[in-house]
Amino acid sequence: MTRMAEPPDPLERLIEEFRRLPGVGAKTAERLAYHVLRSPEAEALALAAAIREVKERIGHCPVCFHLSDGGTCAICRAPDRDRATVLVVEQPKDVIAFERLGTYRGLYHVLQGRVAPIDGMGPEDLTIEALRRRVAAGGVREVILGTNPDLEGDGTALHVRRALAPLGVTVTRIARGIPRGSAIEFASNVILGDALEGRQALADAERD
Numbered sequence: 001m002t003r004m005a006e007p008p009d010p011l012e013r014l015i016e017e018f019r020r021l022p023g024v025g026a027k028t029a030e031r032l033a034y035h036v037l038r039s040p041e042a043e044a045l046a047l048a049a050a051i052r053e054v055k056e057r058i059g060h061c062p063v064c065f066h067l068s069d070g071g072t073c074a075i076c077r078a079p080d081r082d083r084a085t086v087l088v089v090e091q092p093k094d095v096i097a098f099e100r101l102g103t104y105r106g107l108y109h110v111l112q113g114r115v116a117p118i119d120g121m122g123p124e125d126l127t128i129e130a131l132r133r134r135v136a137a138g139g140v141r142e143v144i145l146g147t148n149p150d151l152e153g154d155g156t157a158l159h160v161r162r163a164l165a166p167l168g169v170t171v172t173r174i175a176r177g178i179p180r181g182s183a184i185e186f187a188s189n190v191i192l193g194d195a196l197e198g199r200q201a202l203a204d205a206e207r208d
């Protein structure tokens with residue numbers, strides 16, 4: 001190892017890494033990097049260790065993309081779940097919200113985000129193609145769109161409908177019980193249960 005500073009300079013590199021984080025601009029990235037530089041070594045290394053551990057120990061289910069320890073998740077493995085019904089949600093927190101109800105017996109598909117052009121998230125950044133392949137493989141009779149009831153959630157649902165349209169599977173959307181603009185993860189069990197129970201079949205997406 002040479003002692004000369006060579007590009008990329010470690011501090012520059014840290015700033016660059018922070019800049020990749022959502023919602024972090026150039027100024028904040030710099031502030032965070034200088035904070036790490038000034039922190040006691042143990043504190044800075046604890047942050048690095050926490051990042052490493054979350055990536056090593058928590059993975060995604062290869063079937064539904066819910067959190068798992070790397071293999072197929074407990075919900076996908078459970079023998080008593082209805083494998084013909086798949087509830088599509090934006091993030092693992094939404095799975096946890098629906099599971100809290102205790103009434104939904106189908107499986108899930110976690111998109112790992114939502115279509116949000118302002119954050120640079122397009123449909124290709126989500127797990128829509130994996131869902132399409134999953135449905136195309138057969139056995140799924142109903143796909144419930146459980147994205148959030150707001151502009152981006154509706155837009156995301158439309159992308160999923162379009163991807164599934166050629167497959168002829170029944171696609172439904174959770175009902176409007178959840179106040180527009182509020183998030184599934186914070187909805188009460190009663191409201192969430194009604195929204196799921198009152199889901200409506202959608203017409204062919206091509207007619208939009």
Ligand code: ZN
Nearest residue numbers: 061064073076
């Ligand atoms: Zn799973």
